Amino acid sequence: MKNIIIFGAPGSGKGTYSEAIVEKYGMGHISTGDVLRSEIKNGTEVGRMAKDIIDKGQLIPDELMIRILAKTYDSLPEGQGVIFDGFPRTIAQAEALKQMLQERGHDMGVMVELIVDEQTLMERLLRRAQIEGRADDNAETIAKRFAVYHSQTEPLAAWFEKEGIRHTFTWEGSKDQMLANIFAFLDTLK
Numbered sequence: 392m393k394n395i396i397i398f399g400a401p402g403s404g405k406g407t408y409s410e411a412i413v414e415k416y417g418m419g420h421i422s423t424g425d426v427l428r429s430e431i432k433n434g435t436e437v438g439r440m441a442k443d444i445i446d447k448g449q450l451i452p453d454e455l456m457i458r459i460l461a462k463t464y465d466s467l468p469e470g471q472g473v474i475f476d477g478f479p480r481t482i483a484q485a486e487a488l489k490q491m492l493q494e495r496g497h498d499m500g501v502m503v504e505l506i507v508d509e510q511t512l513m514e515r516l517l518r519r520a521q522i523e524g525r526a527d528d529n530a531e532t533i534a535k536r537f538a539v540y541h542s543q544t545e546p547l548a549a550w551f552e553k554e555g556i557r558h559t560f561t562w563e564g565s566k567d568q569m570l571a572n573i574f575a576f577l578d579t580l581k
């Protein structure tokens with residue numbers, strides 16, 4: 392499978408649909424949020440630095456994030472395709488990803504954008520808070536994450552549009568339907 396950049400607001404289902412895609416197509420998966428949470432759990436220097444930032448709903452500095460991403464990408468087996476979940480989140484990260492892949496003779500593949508209304512997002516994240524207890528899943532931090540998404544990440548959609556690889560999928564109330572639409576598109580790529 393080609394590389395896939397899964398893109399969307401907090402709670403839009405990046406992690407959920409990535410898992411389903413990995414199961415069906417057997418590719419690699421990099422969730423930068425999961426990488427950072429694992430650094431925090433292991434008490435590393437990066438983790439200590441990331442914790443404060445994540446708890447405030449802000450973004451980790453581009454330079455550090457790009458380094459972490461490249462290192463994680465290089466640790467995966469080559470040739471199976473990778474889903475990038477939660478990266479890129481800024482124009483600088485997008486430019487860096489494009490360059491990093493070019494240097495390795497790979498390309499960005501396709502961008503899959505998940506569009507979900509904000510009330511549904513908030514409900515999902517508050518529900519997840521009760522189940523998983525993620526530190527950044529409280530109403531105040533979620534609102535900050537939405538604001539950061541709108542100001543720093545959403546403008547990237549136009550960047551992907553210009554690259555000619557943006558494909559949007561809009562939530563209409565059914566997870567099965569959303570997944571079927573995504574699979575139908577990905578099946579055309581094989």
Ligand code: AP5
Nearest residue numbers: 401402403404405406407423424449450451477515519566
């Ligand atoms: P990250 O972990 O990427 O969080 P996020 O973008 O806020 O997104 P979430 O993981 O909360 O949601 P999701 O879209 O994966 O949805 P999910 O499938 O879980 O990043 C966390 C933080 O790390 C950032 O705020 C930042 O500080 C830092 N960071 C990470 N990457 C960075 C980067 N590149 N640069 C700088 N900083 C970075 O679904 C949500 C919930 O909804 C789940 O519980 C799911 O089960 C449920 N759900 C219910 N119905 C559905 C449905 N129909 N479809 C999908 N999910 C559903």
Ligand code: MG
Nearest residue numbers: 405406422424
């Ligand atoms: Mg996620």
